[in-house]
Amino acid sequence: MSAVTIWTYDRVPPPPRGFVRDLRLRWACEEAGIAYSIRTVPFHDRSGEHLARQPFGQVPFMEDEGVTLFESGACLLHLARKSDILMPRDEIGAAEALQWTIAALNSIEMVSVPWWFLKVSGADHPGLTGWLASRLDHIERVVSEREWLAARRFTVADLLMADVLRTPLVRDFGERPATAAYVSRVTERPAFGKALAGQLAHFNASDVG
Ligand SMILES: N[C@@H](CCC(=O)N[C@@H](CS)C(=O)NCC(=O)O)C(=O)O
Secondary structure, three states: OOEEEEEEOOOOOOOOOOOOOOOHHHHHHHHHHHOEEEEOOOOOOOOOOHHHHOOOOOOOOEOOOOEEEEHHHHHHHHHHHHOOOOOOOHHHHHHHHHHHHHHHHHHHHHHHHHHHHHHHHOOOOOOHHHHHHHHHHHHHHHHHHOOOOOOOOOHHHHHHHHHHHHHHHOOOOOHHHHHHHHHHHHOOOOHHHHHHHHHHHHHHHOOOO
Protein backbone atom coordinates (compact mmCIF):
# COMPACT_ATOMS: atom_id res chain seq x y z
CA MET A 1 0.00 0.00 0.00
CA SER A 2 1.52 3.32 -1.05
CA ALA A 3 1.52 6.32 1.26
CA VAL A 4 -0.20 8.71 -1.13
CA THR A 5 -3.82 7.98 -1.94
CA ILE A 6 -5.59 9.97 -4.65
CA TRP A 7 -9.37 9.98 -4.77
CA THR A 8 -11.34 10.37 -7.95
CA TYR A 9 -14.80 9.37 -9.15
CA ASP A 10 -15.71 5.73 -9.72
CA ARG A 11 -16.87 6.66 -13.19
CA VAL A 12 -17.45 9.67 -15.45
CA PRO A 13 -18.96 9.92 -18.95
CA PRO A 14 -16.47 9.71 -21.90
CA PRO A 15 -15.88 13.43 -21.92
CA PRO A 16 -14.30 14.49 -19.51
CA ARG A 17 -12.14 11.36 -19.31
CA GLY A 18 -8.53 12.45 -19.62
CA PHE A 19 -9.35 15.82 -18.07
CA VAL A 20 -10.55 14.98 -14.56
CA ARG A 21 -8.28 16.82 -12.17
CA ASP A 22 -7.01 13.73 -10.35
CA LEU A 23 -4.74 13.63 -13.40
CA ARG A 24 -2.82 16.60 -12.01
CA LEU A 25 -2.01 14.65 -8.86
CA ARG A 26 -1.16 11.46 -10.74
CA TRP A 27 1.12 13.51 -13.02
CA ALA A 28 2.92 15.16 -10.09
CA CYS A 29 3.47 11.75 -8.45
CA GLU A 30 4.76 10.32 -11.72
CA GLU A 31 7.18 13.23 -12.14
CA ALA A 32 8.45 12.94 -8.59
CA GLY A 33 8.57 9.14 -8.42
CA ILE A 34 6.06 9.10 -5.57
CA ALA A 35 4.10 5.85 -5.28
CA TYR A 36 0.34 6.37 -5.19
CA SER A 37 -2.85 4.42 -5.18
CA ILE A 38 -6.27 5.42 -6.46
CA ARG A 39 -9.51 5.23 -4.53
CA THR A 40 -12.92 6.30 -5.63
CA VAL A 41 -16.10 8.03 -4.53
CA PRO A 42 -19.40 7.56 -6.35
CA PHE A 43 -19.99 10.04 -9.16
CA HIS A 44 -23.74 10.00 -8.58
CA ASP A 45 -23.95 10.04 -4.79
CA ARG A 46 -21.84 12.84 -3.33
CA SER A 47 -22.58 12.84 0.34
CA GLY A 48 -21.32 11.69 3.70
CA GLU A 49 -17.67 10.82 3.70
CA HIS A 50 -17.09 12.51 0.35
CA LEU A 51 -18.33 15.88 1.65
CA ALA A 52 -16.32 15.43 4.81
CA ARG A 53 -13.18 15.16 2.67
CA GLN A 54 -14.12 17.57 -0.13
CA PRO A 55 -16.70 20.10 1.04
CA PHE A 56 -17.85 20.92 -2.50
CA GLY A 57 -18.46 17.29 -3.43
CA GLN A 58 -15.74 17.43 -6.07
CA VAL A 59 -12.59 15.48 -6.84
CA PRO A 60 -9.69 15.21 -6.45
CA PHE A 61 -8.69 14.93 -2.85
CA MET A 62 -5.77 13.08 -1.36
CA GLU A 63 -4.25 11.57 1.73
CA ASP A 64 -0.59 11.35 2.59
CA GLU A 65 0.46 9.81 5.90
CA GLY A 66 -2.38 11.43 7.84
CA VAL A 67 -2.44 14.66 5.83
CA THR A 68 -5.75 14.99 4.01
CA LEU A 69 -6.15 17.68 1.38
CA PHE A 70 -8.60 18.88 -1.23
CA GLU A 71 -8.12 21.46 -4.03
CA SER A 72 -5.84 20.23 -6.77
CA GLY A 73 -3.57 23.26 -6.39
CA ALA A 74 -3.08 22.63 -2.68
CA CYS A 75 -2.45 18.94 -3.35
CA LEU A 76 0.13 19.81 -6.02
CA LEU A 77 1.97 22.22 -3.74
CA HIS A 78 1.98 19.59 -1.01
CA LEU A 79 3.44 16.99 -3.37
CA ALA A 80 5.90 19.54 -4.76
CA ARG A 81 7.48 19.94 -1.32
CA LYS A 82 8.66 16.34 -1.63
CA SER A 83 10.59 16.73 -4.87
CA ASP A 84 12.88 19.31 -6.40
CA ILE A 85 11.76 18.06 -9.80
CA LEU A 86 8.50 19.86 -9.06
CA MET A 87 9.66 22.69 -6.83
CA PRO A 88 13.11 24.31 -6.97
CA ARG A 89 14.90 24.40 -3.64
CA ASP A 90 16.38 27.87 -4.05
CA GLU A 91 14.31 30.75 -2.71
CA ILE A 92 13.93 32.63 -5.97
CA GLY A 93 13.06 29.55 -8.01
CA ALA A 94 10.55 28.39 -5.40
CA ALA A 95 8.90 31.82 -5.26
CA GLU A 96 8.60 31.91 -9.05
CA ALA A 97 7.11 28.42 -9.15
CA LEU A 98 4.62 29.32 -6.42
CA GLN A 99 3.67 32.55 -8.21
CA TRP A 100 3.00 30.83 -11.54
CA THR A 101 1.12 27.97 -9.87
CA ILE A 102 -1.27 30.49 -8.36
CA ALA A 103 -1.43 32.37 -11.68
CA ALA A 104 -2.54 29.18 -13.45
CA LEU A 105 -5.41 28.85 -11.00
CA ASN A 106 -6.34 32.41 -10.27
CA SER A 107 -5.55 34.28 -13.48
CA ILE A 108 -6.26 31.65 -16.15
CA GLU A 109 -8.49 28.88 -14.77
CA MET A 110 -10.54 31.44 -12.85
CA VAL A 111 -11.59 32.83 -16.26
CA SER A 112 -11.39 29.73 -18.47
CA VAL A 113 -13.69 27.50 -16.42
CA PRO A 114 -16.69 29.87 -16.32
CA TRP A 115 -16.06 30.62 -20.02
CA TRP A 116 -16.20 27.00 -21.17
CA PHE A 117 -19.01 26.22 -18.75
CA LEU A 118 -21.18 28.94 -20.32
CA LYS A 119 -20.06 27.89 -23.81
CA VAL A 120 -21.11 24.25 -23.37
CA SER A 121 -24.35 25.49 -21.77
CA GLY A 122 -25.04 27.46 -24.96
CA ALA A 123 -24.85 30.79 -23.13
CA ASP A 124 -21.74 32.48 -24.51
CA HIS A 125 -20.93 35.68 -22.66
CA PRO A 126 -19.08 38.25 -24.84
CA GLY A 127 -17.50 39.97 -21.86
CA LEU A 128 -16.15 36.72 -20.50
CA THR A 129 -14.93 35.70 -23.96
CA GLY A 130 -13.01 38.96 -24.26
CA TRP A 131 -11.58 38.54 -20.78
CA LEU A 132 -10.34 35.04 -21.57
CA ALA A 133 -8.86 36.20 -24.90
CA SER A 134 -6.93 38.87 -23.04
CA ARG A 135 -5.58 36.40 -20.47
CA LEU A 136 -4.61 33.91 -23.18
CA ASP A 137 -2.90 36.65 -25.19
CA HIS A 138 -0.80 37.56 -22.16
CA ILE A 139 0.20 33.94 -21.62
CA GLU A 140 1.02 33.68 -25.33
CA ARG A 141 3.48 36.56 -24.91
CA VAL A 142 5.00 35.01 -21.77
CA VAL A 143 5.61 31.59 -23.31
CA SER A 144 6.90 33.11 -26.55
CA GLU A 145 9.69 34.63 -24.45
CA ARG A 146 10.58 31.66 -22.26
CA GLU A 147 10.50 27.89 -22.40
CA TRP A 148 9.31 27.33 -18.82
CA LEU A 149 7.39 29.59 -16.44
CA ALA A 150 9.74 29.49 -13.47
CA ALA A 151 13.38 28.87 -12.65
CA ARG A 152 14.28 28.26 -16.33
CA ARG A 153 13.15 24.65 -16.11
CA PHE A 154 10.06 22.48 -15.70
CA THR A 155 8.30 22.93 -12.36
CA VAL A 156 4.90 22.21 -10.86
CA ALA A 157 3.80 25.57 -12.28
CA ASP A 158 4.19 24.24 -15.84
CA LEU A 159 2.32 21.07 -14.94
CA LEU A 160 -0.64 23.07 -13.73
CA MET A 161 -0.56 25.80 -16.38
CA ALA A 162 -0.35 23.22 -19.18
CA ASP A 163 -3.20 21.25 -17.67
CA VAL A 164 -5.36 24.37 -17.54
CA LEU A 165 -4.43 25.36 -21.10
CA ARG A 166 -4.86 21.90 -22.67
CA THR A 167 -8.65 21.96 -22.15
CA PRO A 168 -9.97 21.30 -25.68
CA LEU A 169 -12.22 24.37 -25.92
CA VAL A 170 -9.37 26.58 -24.73
CA ARG A 171 -7.00 24.97 -27.26
CA ASP A 172 -9.49 25.69 -30.03
CA PHE A 173 -9.99 29.29 -28.98
CA GLY A 174 -7.82 31.27 -31.39
CA GLU A 175 -4.39 30.68 -32.88
CA ARG A 176 -1.69 31.06 -30.26
CA PRO A 177 1.34 29.18 -31.61
CA ALA A 178 3.67 29.74 -28.64
CA THR A 179 0.98 28.46 -26.27
CA ALA A 180 0.35 25.45 -28.51
CA ALA A 181 4.08 24.68 -28.50
CA TYR A 182 4.26 25.19 -24.73
CA VAL A 183 1.35 22.82 -24.06
CA SER A 184 2.93 20.22 -26.37
CA ARG A 185 6.33 20.63 -24.70
CA VAL A 186 4.91 20.08 -21.23
CA THR A 187 2.49 17.28 -22.10
CA GLU A 188 5.12 15.39 -24.10
CA ARG A 189 6.75 14.53 -20.78
CA PRO A 190 6.57 10.79 -20.10
CA ALA A 191 5.03 11.42 -16.67
CA PHE A 192 2.05 13.10 -18.28
CA GLY A 193 1.59 10.14 -20.62
CA LYS A 194 1.61 7.72 -17.69
CA ALA A 195 -0.86 9.82 -15.71
CA LEU A 196 -3.18 10.14 -18.69
CA ALA A 197 -3.02 6.43 -19.47
CA GLY A 198 -3.74 5.65 -15.83
CA GLN A 199 -6.80 7.85 -15.70
CA LEU A 200 -8.17 6.58 -19.01
CA ALA A 201 -7.66 2.96 -17.93
CA HIS A 202 -9.44 3.67 -14.65
CA PHE A 203 -12.53 5.22 -16.22
CA ASN A 204 -12.62 2.84 -19.20
CA ALA A 205 -12.58 -0.11 -16.78
CA SER A 206 -15.74 1.29 -15.18
CA ASP A 207 -17.59 0.67 -18.48
CA VAL A 208 -17.13 -3.07 -18.04
CA GLY A 209 -19.75 -4.71 -15.89
N1 LIG B 1 -10.97 23.89 -7.57
C1 LIG B 1 -11.14 22.46 -7.58
C2 LIG B 1 -12.05 22.10 -8.75
C3 LIG B 1 -12.34 20.63 -8.72
C4 LIG B 1 -13.27 20.24 -9.85
O1 LIG B 1 -13.79 21.10 -10.60
N2 LIG B 1 -13.44 18.94 -9.97
C5 LIG B 1 -14.33 18.40 -10.97
C6 LIG B 1 -13.70 17.20 -11.64
S1 LIG B 1 -12.25 17.69 -12.53
C7 LIG B 1 -15.60 17.96 -10.30
O2 LIG B 1 -15.55 17.22 -9.33
N3 LIG B 1 -16.71 18.45 -10.83
C8 LIG B 1 -18.01 18.13 -10.31
C9 LIG B 1 -18.61 19.29 -9.57
O3 LIG B 1 -18.08 20.38 -9.59
O4 LIG B 1 -19.67 19.07 -9.00
C10 LIG B 1 -9.79 21.77 -7.71
O5 LIG B 1 -8.93 22.28 -8.42
O6 LIG B 1 -9.60 20.71 -7.09
